[in-house]
Amino acid sequence: MAKKHPNKDIRAALDYAEQKGWRIVEGGSHAWGKIYCPYNDSECRCGEFCITSIWSTPKNPSNHARQIRRVVDNCIYQKEIDD
DSSP states (O other), X not given: OOOOOSSHHHHHHHHHHHHTTOEEEEOOTTSSEEEXXXXXXXXXXXXXXXXXXXXXXXXXXXXXXXXXHHHHHXXXXXXXXXX
16 A cells, blocks of 8 residues: 555555555655656666656645656556556
């Protein structure tokens, strides 16, 4: 189960990421936490999306939740598995 983010939409997106194998770590500077790609490969878009920050109080929580899901879904290795 994902860590308890205060927003339900973001919490659901974190659950989704965790189901896809992403690791969730609470804490950090200016962020609620971070999610880490399970593949973490240097060839995966140069590592650009291998780590994503999760904001505590984003301006638009629904958009932030969609962004988290988009990062997970756009992982090149995840796309290979899903196809």
